[in-house]
Amino acid sequence: MQLKKELLKELTGLRGVSGDEGAVRDALRTIVAPLCDEVLADTMGNLIATRDGGDGTKPHVMLAAHMDEVGFIVMSATDAGLLRIQPVGGVDPRVAVSKRVLVGPAAAPGVIGAKAIHLQSASDFDTVLGFDSLYVDVGAATQAKAEELCPPGSYITFDSPYVEFGDRRVKAKALDDRVGCLAMVHALQTARYPGKLTCAFTVQEEVGLRGAAIAAYRVAPDLALVLEGTTCNDLGDVPPHLQVTRQGKGVAISVMDLSAIANAALLSAVRAAADARGIPWQHKQYVAGGTDAGAIHKSRRGVPCTVLSVPCRYIHSAASTAHLDDIAAQQALVVACLEDFANKNPL
Numbered sequence: 001m002q003l004k005k006e007l008l009k010e011l012t013g014l015r016g017v018s019g020d021e022g023a024v025r026d027a028l029r030t031i032v033a034p035l036c037d038e039v040l041a042d043t044m045g046n047l048i049a050t051r052d053g054g055d056g057t058k059p060h061v062m063l064a065a066h067m068d069e070v071g072f073i074v075m076s077a078t079d080a081g082l083l084r085i086q087p088v089g090g091v092d093p094r095v096a097v098s099k100r101v102l103v104g105p106a107a108a109p110g111v112i113g114a115k116a117i118h119l120q121s122a123s124d125f126d127t128v129l130g131f132d133s134l135y136v137d138v139g140a141a142t143q144a145k146a147e148e149l150c151p152p153g154s155y156i157t158f159d160s161p162y163v164e165f166g167d168r169r170v171k172a173k174a175l176d177d178r179v180g181c182l183a184m185v186h187a188l189q190t191a192r193y194p195g196k197l198t199c200a201f202t203v204q205e206e207v208g209l210r211g212a213a214i215a216a217y218r219v220a221p222d223l224a225l226v227l228e229g230t231t232c233n234d235l236g237d238v239p240p241h242l243q244v245t246r247q248g249k250g251v252a253i254s255v256m257d258l259s260a261i262a263n264a265a266l267l268s269a270v271r272a273a274a275d276a277r278g279i280p281w282q283h284k285q286y287v288a289g290g291t292d293a294g295a296i297h298k299s300r301r302g303v304p305c306t307v308l309s310v311p312c313r314y315i316h317s318a319a320s321t322a323h324l325d326d327i328a329a330q331q332a333l334v335v336a337c338l339e340d341f342a343n344k345n346p347l
Contacts, residue, residue, distance in 0.1 A: 003328050005170075007031075008182050009162040012172035015102065017071030018088050018207045020155040021045055024067040028181060028201050035188040036199075044214040047201040051188065058195025059345050061338065062221035062303070063187060064212060064292045065180025065228070066205030069173065070316045072096075072136070072156035074103065077147045081140030083110070085156060086131055089206030094128055095317040103138055104154035110138040158318035167248075168324040175320045176229030177205070179310045179327050183227045186331040191338040205292050209259065212292035216299035223266055223304045223347060225337060226293040227330060229322070230254075230284060230309035243285065245311035247322070250280025251329040254307040256287050259294025263304035269346030270306050273336040280329050284309065304347055308333055 016024035025047045033039045036049040047067070070089035077083050083103070087093075096112045103110050113136070114129050136156060140146035162172040172178075184199040191197070198219045203211035216224070230252055233244040245252040253270060255262055274281045284307075293305040310330050313321045340346070 003324055003331070004182065004186070005164070005324070007185065008170070008178065008327070009172075011178040011181055012162050012174045015107070015155070015157040016067050016069055016174070017073070017155040017157055018068040018204045021067040021203045024181075025201065028067070028185070031185055032188055032199065042214060042218060044211050045203040046211045046215040048215060048219065049188065049199045049201070050196065052196045053192070053194040055194040058193070059222035059341060059347070060196040060198070060220075061193065061341060062198045062200060062216070062219050062224040062296070063184050063334065064200045064202055064215065064224055064226045064296060065184050066177045066202045066211070066292060067181060068203055068206050069157070069176070070206050071158065072101070074136070074150050074152050074154040074156065076152055077140070077143045078135070079143050081142050081146040082113070083136040083138060083146055083150055085134065085136055088155070090316050092316065093131055093134060095314075096134060097129065099318045100159040101136060101156050102159045103136060103150045103156050108138050108149055109159065110136045110156075113137045160318040169321050170324060171319050171321045173318055173320065175310070175312050175322050176315050177227070179229050179322060179330065180227030182327070183331045183334050187334045187338065191335045193338045194342050197338070202292055209290065209292050209295035213295040213299065216296040216303060220300055221303055223263070224293070224296050225334060226291050226296065226305060226307045227334065228291050228307055228309040229312045229315060229320070231289070231315050232311045232313045233286070234311070234313070244288070245282060245284055245309070247311050247313060248325060249282045250326060251333050252282050252284045252309040252311055254284045254309065257284070257290055257307070258288060259290025260297050260305055260307070262306045265347050266304045266306045269340060270308070270333070270337055273340045274333050277332070277336050279332045279336060280325070281333065
């Protein structure tokens with residue numbers, strides 16, 4: 001399978017903090033519109049792309065991946081022209097200091113700053129600086145100039161280019177969850193599912209699975225596969241039994257997280273689809289976090305769900321990394337599942 005690395009580069013380069021996913025949505029709409037019978041953006045901002053193969057005896061399958069990424073938002077500016085910020089989504093302040101960022105619709109360049117190390121007290125060294133102690137410097141000399149350039153409410157993204165490096169690794173911002181978006185594009189381009197297939201590119205997952213709740217209610221699917229990026233924790237000093245997933249070992253299949261428990265029958269069908277084709281996969285070995293499955297599985301009368309994820313080191317930072325083979329395995333497993341669901345209802 002030829003992995004579309006240029007498209008992954010394009011998607012991760014787009015700026016789409018939760019609540020400001022328009023650029024990502026517009027790019028994806030252009031890509032998927034020729035592949036679908038209907039493409040719409042709902043009032044929440046989700047992009048819902050549907051293709052009906054015409055066979056009503058097959059389950060209506062929903063694929064879901066979120067367009068949004070973690071980032072920041074401008075709250076105010078100081079007299080000295082520095083921007084006070086708050087995180088949008090789960091960002092550890094320890095990964096934010098000194099990172100380059102882009103602010104507002106004009107993508108004004110800036111740097112996340114903090115008190116210089118020379119001025120920090122002994123207690124500062126023992127404390128993680130919170131976001132109330134961080135700011136963004138965009139080079140403005142006054143509060144008025146800063147707010148003219150970057151008014152309160154302006155979104156802030158990490159400024160971090162896509163880079164391939166080492167043993168088939170890639171570094172970029174927003175791998176969580178542009179890898180999932182890429183997998184859905186691949187499914188639309190590759191799979192020939194005879195039933196109804198709906199791809200939901202959702203918004204505001206990082207701040208509470210908000211878009212998925214609306215999308216699932218509208219779509220009303222029979223089952224759903226949620227395509228994600230997930231944490232690794234596979235570094236050398238971590239005991240094997242505490243490693244959540246491992247890079248280069250295949251797509252991660254979740255049994256349970258803090259938002260949902262996988263449907264047992266669907267989970268079995270997904271694993272069987274991978275095994276039958278030799279697609280590398282692994283179990284996610286730790287119960288933490290949540291995904292759009294948490295909202296989707298509670299929609300209407302309930303929707304059986306399973307989550308397929310790409311292991312990402314340094315997730316929710318400016319420099320998340322993934323293995324290209326794991327990205328390819330996620331894409332291959334989605335297509336394999338659709339092939340099997342066409343022959344037998346997994347439920």
